[in-house]
Amino acid sequence: MTVVAMLLAGGQGSRLSILSQHRAKPAVPFGGSYRIIDFTLSNVMHAEIPYIGILTQYKPYSLMEHFGNGEWWGFSGRGRVGRILPPATGEEDSDWYAGTADAVWQNRNFLARFNPDMVLVLSGDHIYRMDYADLIAFHRERKAELTIAMQRVPWEDTSRFGVALTDETGRIVQFQEKPKTNPISNLASLGIYVFDTEVLLRRLAEDAENEQSKHDFGMNVIPSMLERDKVFAYEFSGYWRDVGTIQSYWDANMEALEPSSGLDLMEWSLRTNYYEPRTQNELPAWVGPHARIVNSYVPRGCVVDGVVEHSILFCGVRVERDAIVRDSIVMNNSWIGPGAVVEKAILDKNVQIEQCCKIGADDACVPNKEFPHLLDSGLTVVGKNAHLPAGLEVGKNVLIYPDVEPRDFTSGVVQTGQTVYASKKSHKGALAG
Numbered sequence: 001m002t003v004v005a006m007l008l009a010g011g012q013g014s015r016l017s018i019l020s021q022h023r024a025k026p027a028v029p030f031g032g033s034y035r036i037i038d039f040t041l042s043n044v045m046h047a048e049i050p051y052i053g054i055l056t057q058y059k060p061y062s063l064m065e066h067f068g069n070g071e072w073w074g075f076s077g078r079g080r081v082g083r084i085l086p087p088a089t090g091e092e093d094s095d096w097y098a099g100t101a102d103a104v105w106q107n108r109n110f111l112a113r114f115n116p117d118m119v120l121v122l123s124g125d126h127i128y129r130m131d132y133a134d135l136i137a138f139h140r141e142r143k144a145e146l147t148i149a150m151q152r153v154p155w156e157d158t159s160r161f162g163v164a165l166t167d168e169t170g171r172i173v174q175f176q177e178k179p180k181t182n183p184i185s186n187l188a189s190l191g192i193y194v195f196d197t198e199v200l201l202r203r204l205a206e207d208a209e210n211e212q213s214k215h216d217f218g219m220n221v222i223p224s225m226l227e228r229d230k231v232f233a234y235e236f237s238g239y240w241r242d243v244g245t246i247q248s249y250w251d252a253n254m255e256a257l258e259p260s261s262g263l264d265l266m267e268w269s270l271r272t273n274y275y276e277p278r279t280q281n282e283l284p285a286w287v288g289p290h291a292r293i294v295n296s297y298v299p300r301g302c303v304v305d306g307v308v309e310h311s312i313l314f315c316g317v318r319v320e321r322d323a324i325v326r327d328s329i330v331m332n333n334s335w336i337g338p339g340a341v342v343e344k345a346i347l348d349k350n351v352q353i354e355q356c357c358k359i360g361a362d363d364a365c366v367p368n369k370e371f372p373h374l375l376d377s378g379l380t381v382v383g384k385n386a387h388l389p390a391g392l393e394v395g396k397n398v399l400i401y402p403d404v405e406p407r408d409f410t411s412g413v414v415q416t417g418q419t420v421y422a423s424k425k426s427h428k429g430a431l432a433g
Contacts, residue, residue, distance in 0.1 A: 010057030023433030062433020
């Protein structure tokens with residue numbers, strides 16, 4: 001029995017705002033040492049599936065650099081293949097992937113190399129640990145032609161998922177993609193599919209010929225299969241999170257600090273690309289005499305002489321004396337100056353917070369004026385390479401764009417709900433995700 005995994009990793013992730021401005025959503029850093037895609041790659045590795053194609057499209061550079069030849073997850077060497085599969089872009093717009101189903105269809109020649117019995121279609125932008133071997137065994141036992149991994153979600157969240165009704169055997173009898181009203185069920189698709197290869201290629205060929213189709217698995221391919229093919233639901237009860245919004249991304253990172261949440265990064269035996277271009281970041285973390293660290297993740301290369309509480313730091317972060325980082329995510333090589341306060345914030349890579357600067361320094365909680373749908377819970381997000389001047393006070397629900405410099409701040413206060421843009425477009429670090 002041969003299985004090939006096809007990992008969909010081309011999403012833009014627009015609801016992650018500036019965190020995915022220069023990188024694909026699956027390449028967004030997570031948990032102090034990883035990227036979001038590492039969870040799916042590690043699941044494939046643990047299931048001993050030897051062949052994987054990673055279908056990229058939007059801002060693929062950091063994702064391609066991260067995956068390399070796949071050796072970190074065991075996809076190099078005899079009998080193991082891992083490939084990045086970008087769209088075959090030519091002069092026609094149609095050369096880009098038109099949807100999730102079209103992405104797999106365009107790469108059918110990759111599948112043909114291995115003549116697989118089954119194709120495992122996965123998404124690269126979720127946080128979870130699943131034993132795909134159990135999913136595949138379920139698929140075979142029921143002699144299914146498509147099996148969808150599903151999970152019960154709160155009824156108010158059903159508009160974000162494809163939902164299904166099943167009969168007493170688990171066979172799906174009705175499927176509804178992202179219902180805005182009157183959902184038929186709260187059993188939601190996790191975007192994890194096992195297809196019999198012959199049936200998959202047949203249905204994708206039909207979909208490719210349909211000019212009215214959006215060429216999407218949930219919207220088009222799955223509903224078309226219900227009456228003709230045996231489609232089953234595999235109900236998954238483990239930890240699974242869609243981190244498609246700033247809030248859900250922050251929530252999941254904070255849950256990583258509480259293994260009782262079900263998200264246990266140590267227990268899951270995750271793999272990532274551990275290459276570190278800065279040799280000083282290979283050194284152990286240094287904790288100074290004035291430091292206090294409480295329930296936080298502080299990896300190699302960090303220097304902490306201030307207070308870090310309930311926060312996740314990435315390699316190379318420096319927290320100087322009398323600085324405070326609380327309920328925050330601080331990415332690689334950022335610097336928190338003496339006396340600075342960072343509270344309930346997400347700082348992207350290479351951010352500089354000068355001395356006595358304060359983030360989250362407002363009791364009010366007004367949604368961001370330009371992007372109320374992205375920031376409304378009190379989080380502040382600071383983009384890559386931003387430089388905040390000494391003494392600046394930044395409120396809540398503030399969005400500070402990448403490459404902002406001290407001159408871009410017109411006063412010493414950024415009010416809650418404001419957005420700050422860089423006055424001069426900079427390309428520094430744009431390709432390094």
